[in-house]
Amino acid sequence: MQTMIAVKDWIKGFYGKYDMIIEIVVKFAVAFAALKLMDTRLGFWDLFENPFVIILVSLFCSILPWGLETTVLAFCMLASVYKQSMEIALLLGAFLLIIALLYYSFHPGDPVVLVLTPVLLALKLPCILPLIVGLTGSFVSVIPMACGIIIYYLLGYIKTAPEIIALDDMSIADIPAKFKNVIEGIVENKEMWAVIAIIVAVLLIVYLIHLLPFAYSWYAATGVGTLIMAVSGILLDTPISVIGAVLALIISAVYVFFRYDVDYKRTDRLRFEDDDYYYYVTAIPRISVKKFGGKNKKKDEDY
Amino acid sequence: MVNKEKTRIMIDLARYDRQYGKRNYIINSYFMIDYVGRFMVGSFVSFSLCYVIVMTISVMCRFGEIMNETDITAIIKMFKPYGVYYLAGLVIYEVIVALVYAFRYSKGKRQIRVSTAKLKRLQKLQ
Numbered sequence: 001m002q003t004m005i006a007v008k009d010w011i012k013g014f015y016g017k018y019d020m021i022i023e024i025v026v027k028f029a030v031a032f033a034a035l036k037l038m039d040t041r042l043g044f045w046d047l048f049e050n051p052f053v054i055i056l057v058s059l060f061c062s063i064l065p066w067g068l069e070t071t072v073l074a075f076c077m078l079a080s081v082y083k084q085s086m087e088i089a090l091l092l093g094a095f096l097l098i099i100a101l102l103y104y105s106f107h108p109g110d111p112v113v114l115v116l117t118p119v120l121l122a123l124k125l126p127c128i129l130p131l132i133v134g135l136t137g138s139f140v141s142v143i144p145m146a147c148g149i150i151i152y153y154l155l156g157y158i159k160t161a162p163e164i165i166a167l168d169d170m171s172i173a174d175i176p177a178k179f180k181n182v183i184e185g186i187v188e189n190k191e192m193w194a195v196i197a198i199i200v201a202v203l204l205i206v207y208l209i210h211l212l213p214f215a216y217s218w219y220a221a222t223g224v225g226t227l228i229m230a231v232s233g234i235l236l237d238t239p240i241s242v243i244g245a246v247l248a249l250i251i252s253a254v255y256v257f258f259r260y261d262v263d264y265k266r267t268d269r270l271r272f273e274d275d276d277y278y279y280y281v282t283a284i285p286r287i288s289v290k291k292f293g294g295k296n297k298k299k300d301e302d303y
Numbered sequence: 304m305v306n307k308e309k310t311r312i313m314i315d316l317a318r319y320d321r322q323y324g325k326r327n328y329i330i331n332s333y334f335m336i337d338y339v340g341r342f343m344v345g346s347f348v349s350f351s352l353c354y355v356i357v358m359t360i361s362v363m364c365r366f367g368e369i370m371n372e373t374d375i376t377a378i379i380k381m382f383k384p385y386g387v388y389y390l391a392g393l394v395i396y397e398v399i400v401a402l403v404y405a406f407r408y409s410k411g412k413r414q415i416r417v418s419t420a421k422l423k424r425l426q427k428l429q
Contacts, residue, residue, distance in 0.1 A: 179363050
């Protein structure tokens, strides 16, 4: 345990020192994964088949703020879809515009969730995000997460149903039918709704449990979230696998370990009073090691 | 010698200014009703624009149905529920926006009070 805490402190120090570079690398990795997903899931635009182009666009994205990076990736996706079908690109553009106007106009904090959700779904790891966002973000992040799932399935639908989408011999009069087919194809996708329901439910449960005032509530929230996800994933026949859920649990546990550094063994329960109130205070100290391999420093030792 | 308390207050104030300074400066120059109202007008425009987009897609999907209909009153009847949906959606969205911005306003005001108290404390220390 001592070593783990020391490693954690070292990593924290390392991040503090090189945070700018690490952020650029993370942004590059997210953009690269998203563009690669577009290529494998869509593959309509020859330009994205060239890895050099993907690297160049990812490099450009890595120096942008998250909001702008998401916008650039959205335009790349629209351009890629446009190559296959103008109507679907219009539909997708309308969907993205609605998200931007209704959600991001007053909650601009989490555009990365919208990008990461389809990427993690493609990597068969959709369980990670609801656990981590439930622990750190706000519960309204369910909206970009649900939109990310819809985008993922819409891209998949374009790939799996080209006969509905790319009918070259269609006349202008058939365009409404094309729209109707795509909308019905998406709305009637039971798997998509099941994934949305599971991920939204897990995020809300994790968010609520981690707020409860009991020891190890963060770990309990991740455990319960994983269990619900694994069971419902199997029952509802979705791409959420047990292995994926367990992997998500491990990643979330590591994340909790780094983020939530409290020592429940040294919990103090205090009671004091003034003229107006009685105070019942539970004080839980943080744990840290000052130097790598050094002794566990109690932060309250001065008192 | 470095005054620990003074340094801590200054760090707190600098952090506050970087994180919330700009937003709270705007909050401080408005009454709550004006601040919330300002965003409600913006959200009205956003919602209406989104509804126009949804309506356009919906009309495109039902294009054949509309063209086959010869009676104008039947077409109006066809689109009557859309007006109700618009009003209901607008009311719900505006209520959410009002609640969110009222909460942000109160939080911002509280932060301003805390930072002002810290500034006064800093002034006393000098």
